Amino acid sequence: MTVIDIPGSKSVTARALFLAAAADGTTTLLRPLSSDDTEGFAEGLTTLGYEVGRTPDAWRITGRPTGPAVAAADVYCRDGATTGRFLPALAAAGHGDFRFDASPQLRRRPLGPLTEALRTLGVDLRHEEAEGHHPLRIAAAGIKGGDLTLDAGQSSQFLTALLLLAPLTAEGLRITVTDLVSEPYVEITLAMMRAFGAEPTRDGDVFTVPPTGYRATTYAIEPDASTSSYFFAAAALTGREVTVEGLGTGALQGDLRFVEVLRRMGARVDIAADRTTVRGTGRLGGLTVNMRDISDTMPTLAAIAPFADGPVRIEDVANTRLKECDRLDACAENLRRLGITATTGPDRLEIHPGTPRPAEITTYGDHRMVMSFAVTALRTPGITFDDPGCVRKTFPDFHHVFGAFRGRS
CATH class of the missing domain: 3.65.10.10 (Enolpyruvate transferase domain)
Structure with a gap:
């Protein structure tokens, strides 16, 4: 763990x-x-x-x-x-x-x-x-x-x-x-x-x-649930087990509900009073999910969606077009750059299974583009970013912490 x-x-x-x-x-x-x-x-x-x-x-x-x-x-x-x-x-x-x-x-x-x-x-x-x-x-x-x-x-x-x-x-x-x-x-x-x-x-x-x-x-101040989503997704993607302490059943942040999306896809999830643990099972299932209330984690799901065994359809997230960038289009464009089929509508994103190829991710200065596609890079060596430093907006040490996680056996 x-x-x-x-x-x-x-x-x-x-x-x-x-x-x-x-x-x-x-x-x-x-x-x-x-x-x-x-x-x-x-x-x-x-x-x-x-x-x-x-x-x-x-x-x-x-x-x-x-x-x-x-x-x-x-x-x-x-x-x-x-x-x-x-x-x-x-x-x-x-x-x-x-x-x-x-x-x-x-x-x-x-x-x-x-x-x-x-x-x-x-x-x-x-x-x-x-x-x-x-x-x-x-x-x-x-x-x-x-x-x-x-x-x-x-x-x-x-x-x-x-x-x-x-x-x-x-x-x-x-x-x-x-x-x-x-x-x-x-x-x-x-x-x-x-x-x-x-x-x-x-x-x-x-x-x-x-x-x-x-x-x-x-x-x-409790740990950031949106930031935690990248590590929870990494566990689900790689079959490893990740625990975040200080986020549990009493957490204020709704973005902790992202782990329920991972549970629906096949990961094992345990939410205790003072910690949350996600363990990958070697399988990610496709799904349709409304992310209106947890839309900051939409890019995290988009980044692991190519590895699911069926399409992933994310709905009711029109507001993500008004974030640091138009996140719906940015996610779709970057997925296509990786060779993945992705389509968008006014408030939705649909991603089909595939094997991502190495490419440079266009971040649009958006910290969540970097942290989300860093998870994709766990299974796709060679992914790079045009502005990796924009993570300073919310997590200046992200590359160090995520790199340490990546390097652990």
């Missing part, structure tokens, strides 16, 4: 940074993810005037329930979607003039449903170039609160940003959602808000959050 030490969850770390900054007191985050995305988020908080102290194993954030400590700031969000969507909501709850910009990659990704919701709440917000995209400028003067209707069909992060904001408003928020993808990420948000003293409730499509504010706490 191989035990893999997976770094902290990107999604949990980003939410914890927002909550800590908004809380009354000093919060300690244990084992937070240190990567380009999360370091960019912490840097953004510092630019907004929050006190952030970082050591290898713990970050300490002194919160400000009244908002940023500076009257004006220019925040660069790098490539981080959580940074570029959460920090404007945090700044809007304070007072001052705040500008947010991002990398060309993040500038392409949508913001419109979130920024329209903030305008509905009375926030003076202006997109400087393309409407609904970075860069944007906010003249913040606090938020009263009230009722909202939100379409979160492109990204659950729009809803998460508003939920995180809600306890900081004067009257709270009542949000009616008309469409929602990646719903488990919203459940992460609600659970973490409660851990910091908020009292969100959900009744079907309606989320109600009173203006409680937040309390500082000590919060441990």
Whole structure:
């Protein structure tokens, strides 16, 4: 059995940074993810005037329930979607003039449903170039609160940003959602808000959050379930056994459900209270699977699909076209480059069995392209990547850790 030490969850770390900054007191985050995305988020908080102290194993954030400590700031969000969507909501709850910009990659990704919701709440917000995209400028003067209707069909992060904001408003928020993808990420948000003293409730499509504010706490970051998917898939593909500790039946992250997909394909899966183990059986079966709620693991499944004994059809993942790249087309194009038959539709990807041949993977600067097709490379020597370093976004040591796994007998 191989035990893999997976770094902290990107999604949990980003939410914890927002909550800590908004809380009354000093919060300690244990084992937070240190990567380009999360370091960019912490840097953004510092630019907004929050006190952030970082050591290898713990970050300490002194919160400000009244908002940023500076009257004006220019925040660069790098490539981080959580940074570029959460920090404007945090700044809007304070007072001052705040500008947010991002990398060309993040500038392409949508913001419109979130920024329209903030305008509905009375926030003076202006997109400087393309409407609904970075860069944007906010003249913040606090938020009263009230009722909202939100379409979160492109990204659950729009809803998460508003939920995180809600306890900081004067009257709270009542949000009616008309469409929602990646719903488990919203459940992460609600659970973490409660851990910091908020009292969100959900009744079907309606989320109600009173203006409680937040309390500082000590919060441990669980390992990243999306990152774990590459090692679980590697075990299923190679017939080996992999255990990730710290991810079990009580895990917050819905992407742990990827192991159930592997179970359906023939792998043996054991989920205990504090760990998850996957063991390959020498067989991968084809299947049709809806991955709407775990779409970040879609590329992982695509990467091992050629080795299944029947077609793999992935459905209801239109939102992956709006990630760091168009992941549906990127996966299909790279699979074809490997000699595999792959077809796409507006929200689906179908992959037929075959023997991949060596080729260079076009990453489009997307960390998940590299980490997913690194799994394919376990059975296809000679696969290379045009930008292997883009894994720094979420897992800077990926190549070292995955290489060590690959080299173990």
